[in-house]
Amino acid sequence: NPIPDYLHEVLDALRDDTSGERASYIPELADADPDKFALAVTTAMGSTYTAGDAQDEFTIQSISKPFAYAAVIMDRGLSHVLEHIGVEPSGEAFNELSLEDGTNRPKNPMINAGAIAVHGLLVGEEATGAQRVDRVLELFSRLAGRQLSIDEEVFASELGTADHNLSMAHMLRKHKIIADDPHEVVSGYTRQCSILVTVADLSAMAATLANGGVQPCTGERIMDSAIAQQVMSVMAVAGMYDGAGDWLTRVGIPAKSGVAGGLVGVLPDQVGIGAFSPRLDSHGNSQRSRLAFERLSTDMGMHLFAPS
Numbered sequence: 001n002p003i004p005d006y007l008h009e010v011l012d013a014l015r016d017d018t019s020g021e022r023a024s025y026i027p028e029l030a031d032a033d034p035d036k037f038a039l040a041v042t043t044a045m046g047s048t049y050t051a052g053d054a055q056d057e058f059t060i061q062s063i064s065k066p067f068a069y070a071a072v073i074m075d076r077g078l079s080h081v082l083e084h085i086g087v088e089p090s091g092e093a094f095n096e097l098s099l100e101d102g103t104n105r106p107k108n109p110m111i112n113a114g115a116i117a118v119h120g121l122l123v124g125e126e127a128t129g130a131q132r133v134d135r136v137l138e139l140f141s142r143l144a145g146r147q148l149s150i151d152e153e154v155f156a157s158e159l160g161t162a163d164h165n166l167s168m169a170h171m172l173r174k175h176k177i178i179a180d181d182p183h184e185v186v187s188g189y190t191r192q193c194s195i196l197v198t199v200a201d202l203s204a205m206a207a208t209l210a211n212g213g214v215q216p217c218t219g220e221r222i223m224d225s226a227i228a229q230q231v232m233s234v235m236a237v238a239g240m241y242d243g244a245g246d247w248l249t250r251v252g253i254p255a256k257s258g259v260a261g262g263l264v265g266v267l268p269d270q271v272g273i274g275a276f277s278p279r280l281d282s283h284g285n286s287q288r289s290r291l292a293f294e295r296l297s298t299d300m301g302m303h304l305f306a307p308s
């Protein structure tokens, strides 16, 4: 099979790029092995191909956001979710407050303010913090096709320095976007970000979206195709934060990055892609993962708008 060989080739071609820095605002992430590098592709038919450090787990971080968004739409319905969180690009960094004039909604669910609001709305009005965390862990495990777990050390490390997210959660409660205690919501959101995944977990999760909501390896229908469509659209609009337009024009694969160095991408009807490398560029996206996606897009003609 030519695919695994090709993935190894991509890794080898990019391995020497050691530019960028590991995230340092979460102390535990600053200690990650910076040389790790892995790629995985899962097809919408359910075949997975991996290369590099594909056994290594890392925390999902912001890549949790599109999948938690899927969960909250399933739990509360799209119109309820849209009343609280918009779908416009913010053009700003991941940790900007970015509330819309007039409605005070966070601009989209991919920035932290929107993702904290998503987490706060999970399950239902009377939900406890533990129920919200269980909800995302259960859903992400079904999307990945195996039981996932939480890295309690990364969680504790991030929660200890979470003043910025806490201040945003207080603003969200002031504007009645979330109802529960801001500490409880940020604690749950931070646990959501501390779920451990491999690149193959990410590619399987994305392949479920690509496959219209049916997990292609287990065959389980996890969400309506309309929800998968909504999630992929928002990834295209806002997944790469202030680099979203540059990303969509150059790479053309709806994607989401995380500060631990993960990157997930999805091509409708075709594949889910996962990449991992801890050093980040100035937008906070994994440097080598980004380059790997650029290669895949060019070499395999994966740009969403490439004429076939």
Ligand code: GLN
Binding pocket: 060, 061, 062, 063, 094, 095, 112, 158, 165, 190, 193, 257, 258, 259, 260, 284
């Ligand atoms: N847990 C991180 C935060 O809230 C996620 C950010 C990211 O991955 N970009 O700051």
